[in-house]
Amino acid sequence: MKDEALVVKTLKEIGPYELEQAVPLLLPSAYQHALWWPWFQNFYGAVGGGGNANNDEYLQYFWIDTEMKKDMGY
Numbered sequence: 001m002k003d004e005a006l007v008v009k010t011l012k013e014i015g016p017y018e019l020e021q022a023v024p025l026l027l028p029s030a031y032q033h034a035l036w037w038p039w040f041q042n043f044y045g046a047v048g049g050g051g052n053a054n055n056d057e058y059l060q061y062f063w064i065d066t067e068m069k070k071d072m073g074y
Contacts (some may be wrong), residue, residue, distance in 0.1 A: 037074075039072065
């Protein structure tokens with residue numbers, strides 16, 4: 001297409017129609033297991049960071065209880 005303005009206009013017009021026609025495909029996921037030491041605090045088995053797999057912001061809410069770790073012999 002040589003007329004870029006026409007391309008942009010056409011895409012904006014058909015965009016809502018394309019979204020209406022889109023069908024989500026929800027595929028089954030494999031079993032996931034999360035294991036952690038008792039001294040790893042504020043972690044309740046969540047894996048991943050939500051919709052964005054590269055989002056590591058949730059890691060800031062975990063901490064290591066060094067006293068418990070020491071009392072357990074580690």
